[in-house]
Structures are given as C-alpha cells and as structure tokens.
Amino acid sequence: MTQAAVLDARERFLAEHARVAPGLPGAKAPWMLRARSAGLETFAQAGFPSTREEEWKYTSVAAIERHAFLASPRRVESASVAREAGAHFFAELAAYRLVFVDGRYSPGLSTAGTPPAGATLCSLGDVLERTPQRLEEYLTQTGQQTVFGRLNTAFMRDGAYVHLARGVVIDEPIHLLFLATAAGAAIHARNLIVAEAGAHATIVEHYVGRDGAAYFTNAVTQIFTADGATVEHCKLQQEAADGFHIGAIHVAQHRDSRFVSHSIAFGAALARNDITTAFHAVGCSATLNGLYVAGGRQHVDHHTRIDHSQPGGTSREYYRGVLDGRSRGVFSGKVVVHPDAQRTDAQQLNHNLLLSDGAEIDTRPQLEIYADDVKCTHGATIGQLDDAQIFYLRSRGVEEATARTLLAYAFARDVIDRIRIAPVRARLAQVLLSRLPEGHRIRELA
Amino acid sequence: MDAMLEVRNLQVRVAGKPILAGIDLIVNAGEVHAIMGPNGSGKSTLAQVLAGRENFVVTGGEVRYRGRDLLAMAPEMRAREGIFLAFQYPVEIPGVSNVYLLKSALNSVRKHQGLPELDAVEFLALVREKMKLMQMPDTLLYRAVNEGFSGGEKKRNEILQMAILEPALAILDETDSGLDIDAMQVVAAGINALRSPERAMILVTHYQRLLDYVVPDHVHVLAHGRIAKSGGKELALELEERGYGWLEAEAAKVAPAAPGPEAS
Numbered sequence: 001m002t003q004a005a006v007l008d009a010r011e012r013f014l015a016e017h018a019r020v021a022p023g024l025p026g027a028k029a030p031w032m033l034r035a036r037s038a039g040l041e042t043f044a045q046a047g048f049p050s051t052r053e054e055e056w057k058y059t060s061v062a063a064i065e066r067h068a069f070l071a072s073p074r075r076v077e078s079a080s081v082a083r084e085a086g087a088h089f090f091a092e093l094a095a096y097r098l099v100f101v102d103g104r105y106s107p108g109l110s111t112a113g114t115p116p117a118g119a120t121l122c123s124l125g126d127v128l129e130r131t132p133q134r135l136e137e138y139l140t141q142t143g144q145q146t147v148f149g150r151l152n153t154a155f156m157r158d159g160a161y162v163h164l165a166r167g168v169v170i171d172e173p174i175h176l177l178f179l180a181t182a183a184g185a186a187i188h189a190r191n192l193i194v195a196e197a198g199a200h201a202t203i204v205e206h207y208v209g210r211d212g213a214a215y216f217t218n219a220v221t222q223i224f225t226a227d228g229a230t231v232e233h234c235k236l237q238q239e240a241a242d243g244f245h246i247g248a249i250h251v252a253q254h255r256d257s258r259f260v261s262h263s264i265a266f267g268a269a270l271a272r273n274d275i276t277t278a279f280h281a282v283g284c285s286a287t288l289n290g291l292y293v294a295g296g297r298q299h300v301d302h303h304t305r306i307d308h309s310q311p312g313g314t315s316r317e318y319y320r321g322v323l324d325g326r327s328r329g330v331f332s333g334k335v336v337v338h339p340d341a342q343r344t345d346a347q348q349l350n351h352n353l354l355l356s357d358g359a360e361i362d363t364r365p366q367l368e369i370y371a372d373d374v375k376c377t378h379g380a381t382i383g384q385l386d387d388a389q390i391f392y393l394r395s396r397g398v399e400e401a402t403a404r405t406l407l408a409y410a411f412a413r414d415v416i417d418r419i420r421i422a423p424v425r426a427r428l429a430q431v432l433l434s435r436l437p438e439g440h441r442i443r444e445l446a
Numbered sequence: 447m448d449a450m451l452e453v454r455n456l457q458v459r460v461a462g463k464p465i466l467a468g469i470d471l472i473v474n475a476g477e478v479h480a481i482m483g484p485n486g487s488g489k490s491t492l493a494q495v496l497a498g499r500e501n502f503v504v505t506g507g508e509v510r511y512r513g514r515d516l517l518a519m520a521p522e523m524r525a526r527e528g529i530f531l532a533f534q535y536p537v538e539i540p541g542v543s544n545v546y547l548l549k550s551a552l553n554s555v556r557k558h559q560g561l562p563e564l565d566a567v568e569f570l571a572l573v574r575e576k577m578k579l580m581q582m583p584d585t586l587l588y589r590a591v592n593e594g595f596s597g598g599e600k601k602r603n604e605i606l607q608m609a610i611l612e613p614a615l616a617i618l619d620e621t622d623s624g625l626d627i628d629a630m631q632v633v634a635a636g637i638n639a640l641r642s643p644e645r646a647m648i649l650v651t652h653y654q655r656l657l658d659y660v661v662p663d664h665v666h667v668l669a670h671g672r673i674a675k676s677g678g679k680e681l682a683l684e685l686e687e688r689g690y691g692w693l694e695a696e697a698a699k700v701a702p703a704a705p706g707p708e709a710s
Binding site for chain 2: 386387388389391392393394395396397398399400402406407409410411413414445
C-alpha cells in the first residue's frame with residue numbers, strides 16, 4: 001500500500017468523525033468530548049499500526065485501511081433482522097439479553113428482564129446521554145488501549161453498561177449480542193462492566209454478522225472488579241466470513257477479585273483480540289482461556305497481557321488453536337511480574353494444531369519477571385495430528401477422515417469444556433463441528 | 447477349508463532396514479498361536495503389519511485373510527472384517543471418551559456386517575457385562591481413552607474392546623508385559639473367555655508366563671526376522687529353560703545379515 005493510500009484511510013476516518021461527532025452520545029459532558037478528541041488526536045498522529053511495530057508484527061491491518069468503512073450506518077429494524085438475531089439467542093439463557101444491531105441498542109430485540117436490586121443493565125449510549133457523570137472515572141482510563149481503542153473512544157456510540165452494586169450476585173448469564181447487518185459499516189462498540197465489592201456476574205459477549213457483508217467491528221470492553229468481586233466473561237467471536245474484528249478487553253482488578261475470560265474465535269477474515277488485566281491489589285486471580293479455529297485464508301490474532309503488579313496474585317492462561325487451509329494464527333501472551341508482586345503464581349500454555357501444510361502459527365509466550373519469590377511457567381507447542389492416535393482409532397474400525405476430525409474436535413473441545421454455561425458449550429460444540437473438515441461425521445458428539 | 451490367515455514369505459522394512467525377512471505362518475479358526483522371540487526379533491512388527499500400520503513397508507510376500515489380500519485393506523477395513531490388535535502400548539486419546547470409542551467401534555463393525563446399530567440401553571448393558579468380566583470400574587467408561595490409566599488398566603481396556611468387538615482374528619501384542627500377577631489372571635480370563643472354534647488368536651509375547659494361563663496350540667519362535675522354530679506348547683517351556691540364545695545362533699547361520707532393532 002502506498003503512503004498516500006494510508007494517509008487517505010486516516011483522512012477518511014477523520015472526515016467521518018467530523019461528520020458524525022455532533023450526533024454521538026455524551027455531547028453535553030465536557031470530559032467525554034475531551035476523551036473523544038484525545039482519542040482522535042492519538043489516532044491522527046499514530047495512524048493504523050504497521051507490521052513494523054512489535055505488537056503488530058504478525059498482523060497487518062492494511063485490509064481494514066483499504067475499505068471505506070462508514071461510522072454511522074442507518075439502523076434497520078425488521079422482521080428479518082429479528083430472525084437473524086434470534087438464531088443466535090440461547091434459548092435457556094433468556095433472562096438478560098441486550099441486543100445491538102449494527103452497533104445500536106435494539107430495545108425490541110432485548111429482554112433485560114428484571115435484574116435484582118442494585119444491578120443495572122442497559123445501553124451505554126443511554127447512560128452517556130442521561131447521566132454521563134457515572135461513567136467518567138471509567139471511560140477516561142486508557143490503560144493498555146491500542147490505537148484502535150483510542151479510535152473507539154472517539155467514535156463510540158453504544159454498547160452495554162452493566163453495573164453491580166456491592167454484593168449483588170446475578171446468577172443468570174448476561175448475553176450481549178452484537179449483530180452486524182450493514183456492509184461497509186464501522187461499528188465501534190463499547191461495553192463497560194463494573195462489579196463493586198463482592199458482586200458477581202457472568203457475561204457472554206457475542207459477535208455475529210450477516211454473511212456476504214464486509215464490515216468492521218472495533219469493540220472495546222472495560223471491566224472493573226472491586227474487592228472480592230468475580231466476573232466471568234465469555235467472548236464469542238463469530239463474525240461473518242468477510243468481516244473484520246478488532247476487539248479489546250481491558251480489566252482492572254482489585255483486592256481478592258477474580259476474573260475469568262474465555263475468548264472463542266471462529267469468525268472474521270481478520271480478527272485481533274487484545275485481552276489485558278492488571279492486578280492493582282493483593283490476592284487477585286485471573287484465568288484466560290482461549291480457542292481459535294481458522295480455515296481458508298482467515299487470520300486470527302490473540303494478544304494477552306497480565307500485569308501482576310501486587311503480591312499474591314494467581315494467573316492461569318490456556319489457549320489452543322486449530323488452523324486449517326492457508327489460515328494464520330497469532331498468539332502473543334505476556335505475563336509481567338512487577339517488583340512488588342512477590343508470591344506470584346503464573347502459568348501460561350498455548351497449544352496449536354495445524355491441519356494443513358499451508359496453515360501457519362506464530363506463538364510468543366513471554367514472561368517478564370522483576371520479583372524473586374514467584375512461581376511462573378510457560379510453554380507453547382505446535383503440532384499436527386498424531387499418527388499413532390489416528391492408527392489406534394482406525395484399528396478400531398473408525399474411518400481415517402473421521403479419526404482426524406474426532407482428534408481435532410477433541411483438541412478444541414478441551415477449551416470449550418472450561419466454560420461453565422451448558423447452553424453456550426453446546427452451541428459452541430455445534431459451531432466447532434461445522435468449522436472442522438468432515439465435522440458432520442461426528443455430529444452426534446455435539 | 448481355507449485357513450483364516452496365510453502369511454507367505456512376508457518381508458518388511460522399517461526406515462530402510464529389513465525387520466521381517468520372510469515369514470510363513472498359517473493360522474486356522476479355533477487355533478491359538480504364540481509368537482515368541484527376543485527383543486528385536488520382529489514380532490511386534492509382524493503384529494502391527496497385520497493390523498495395517500502404515501509406517502512399515504512390505505517389500506515382499508503376501509498375506510491372505512479369509513482368502514482375501516489383507517495387505518490391500520485399510521486398517522479400518524481390517525477391523526471391520528474382524529481383525530483386532532491389542533496394542534503393546536495402548537494410545538492415550540485425550541478428549542475422546544472410552545464409551546464413545548467403544549460405541550463407534552462396535553457400530554462400525556456391526557454396520558459393516560449388515561447388523562443394526564445397538565441402541566444406548568443395549569450397548570451399555572453389553573459394556574457393563576464385559577467390564578465386570580475385566581474387573582474394571584464403570585468410571586473408566588467416561589474417562590478419555592487410556593488417559594491417565596495405569597499400565598494394567600490400559601491392558602484391560604484393550605481386552606475389554608476385544609470382548610465387545612468379538613473379532614475373528616485377535617492379535618495380542620505383549621498384552622502380558624507390565625502386568626502384575628492379579629492383573630495377568632484377569633486379562634488371561636478375558637482372553638480365554640473369547641476362545642472359540644470360530645476365532646483365531648495370535649499371542650505375541652516375550653515370556654512364557656502368559657502361556658501358563660492361555661495355553662497355545664502352536665508356538666513359533668522369531669529370530670532375526672524369521673520363524674526359527676515352531677512347535678507345540680512344550681516349546682515355550684523349553685525356551686523358558688534354555689533362553690533364546692541357542693535359537694538365535696541357529697537363525698543367524700541362516701540369515702547372516704542381521705536385521706536392525708525392532709522398530710516399535
């Protein structure tokens with residue numbers, strides 16, 4: 001791509017911002033306007049990341065630059081959109097569901113139900129309009145945000161706001177469904193999840209798109225866990241085959257809080273997930289699980305970072321990837337143990353299965369340790385299906401193609417089985433089978 | 447009547463080295479053959495070649511199974527046609543439950559034979575009955591295939607699979623290795639329960655120990671990739687007393703080019 005074309009892409013986003021800014025929520029809050037300007041300014045100076053940057057070495061976003069995505073697609077509400085969204089509901093998880101169509105809250109498709117006292121589940125855009133002061137301390141934090149995160153702040157229109165007051169426990173998972181229907185749309189979704197002391201919630205953040213549509217999701221989710229709070233978060237990325245997905249989850253954890261993340265990536269032509277958590281007080285724990293399954297010419301990248309800033313923290317990271325066709329996977333997992341973070345216990349593992357000669361994986365587990373009393377391990381493997389296992393299955397009458405599918409399925413299923421929500425597990429198992437070559441051969445397993 | 451298995455002048459190489467240098471073996475229905483021999487004699491290779499392991503290259507000879515060319519059949523076809531290999535080192539398959547494998551295996555064999563698939567109730571009743579025979583707890587059914595199983599549990603699991611699949615020709619590759627005496631008796635009882643006039647068995651073993659419990663009709667001794675000596679069950683006892691050295695020396699005279707070590 002020529003320098004001029006790159007500048008054009010940047011200019012386009014800036015012009016687009018000038019066009020849509022007056023209609024974005026939070027216009028009455030000066031701090032929000034400043035945050036948007038600062039985000040835009042960062043983007044204007046830095047532009048899109050290039051593969052010369054360490055954190056983007058293996059992932060080129062040139063394809064995103066080439067498209068003329070527009071920030072503000074017109075909202076379409078119709079019976080067909082309702083059907084499309086409905087296909088992705090979890091029947092057994094009807095209690096709390098917020099649906100966003102092309103980045104805008106859809107009250108008609110949502111069933112927010114009656115959450116317990118002290119729990120707020122609603123559109124972030126609505127809160128930005130009505131009571132923006134509640135959001136200032138959170139939305140102004142930039143932390144580990146990438147330039148895409150800053151772009152999100154400049155453009156963000158809507159997403160979910162989940163606030164749990166002290167001690168509030170929501171047993172039912174909260175399903176946030178983002179449906180993309182408009183070709184050419186840039187969807188800057190922004191979610192904010194705040195769990196006050198001792199609160200407990202399970203969130204399913206779910207991205208789906210209409211096949212045949214090329215669009216760009218640029219999502220940021222911020223999660224704050226106060227003392228003793230627990231947030232379990234499942235991100236299900238099932239964007240359309242031509243979609244682009246840049247997503248970030250940034251977590252700030254306080255004393256004795258627990259964060260569990262499952263990041264399951266099946267979709268999109270190009271997907272990148274940045275997941276970061278920082279332990280701001282003692283006794284925090286974080287579990288980051290992930291699965292990426294890619295084929296064709298898909299590119300899927302996970303970058304994770306865990307900052308053990310305070311003592312006595314525990315982190316467990318477990319990512320698996322299955323790559324077929326000419327797809328490419330990237331896993332970069334950084335665990336930083338800061339000087340004060342004694343008694344840190346960190347484990348990180350990344351296993352990859354390559355199903356074809358054309359598939360590729362770049363994996364970089366990284367430990368940076370500045371404390372001495374710590375227990376840290378990490379490792380990564382890249383392999384193909386095991387001939388001895390295939391022969392064993394065949395010697396029991398299982399056809400070779402079925403044996404191969406079965407082994408790939410079992411490899412990936414290991415991550416899905418760590419999710420505690422049965423209907424989500426069941427749905428993901430089906431999706432997994434549909435994504436594996438010859439998956440129909442073992443459909444009774446899903 | 448045709449023999450169940452006819453091996454004629456079978457020659458096999460692994461990584462360019464000759465391992466089997468011309469094996470002749472006839473196995474009839476109802477017979478139990480023991481194949482003995484020192485380490486590296488090629489006996490495990492023979493077992494795996496018969497089951498269809500693809501990293502062995504057959505360079506000469508032929509194998510007919512029930513009158514058909516066995517070497518032309520894919521491993522899964524051999525299994526469906528009634529051949530079963532109990533592995534010396536049963537493979538762990540994380541994420542695939544034992545019960546799923548048993549069911550897939552049984553149904554693939556039944557389907558091939560034109561029999562209806564068993565429903566869940568019939569299947570579980572059958573499996574539970576056979577597990578009792580093998581003195582295996584039900585919990586092993588729902589664990590991943592062989593994952594975290596003890597050596598003895600793995601070997602019992604092999605015989606369990608055999609008991610459920612009821613093969614026509616069972617090949618047991620060092621099923622006795624690594625078993626304590628109690629486990630040996632359980633495994634031997636499982637094997638004996640399957641002896642029948644319609645079924646043939648090939649027991650590959652290094653020691654005579656298993657043959658105290660499963661008494662063979664014929665004993666063959668492999669050395670340097672050939673059958674150096676065949677006889678009745680008393681040959682096994684002779685080997686127990688005299689070791690393999692005298693037979694190896696005789697075989698070496700016939701085959702001066704010593705084959706490499708056993709590949710598996």
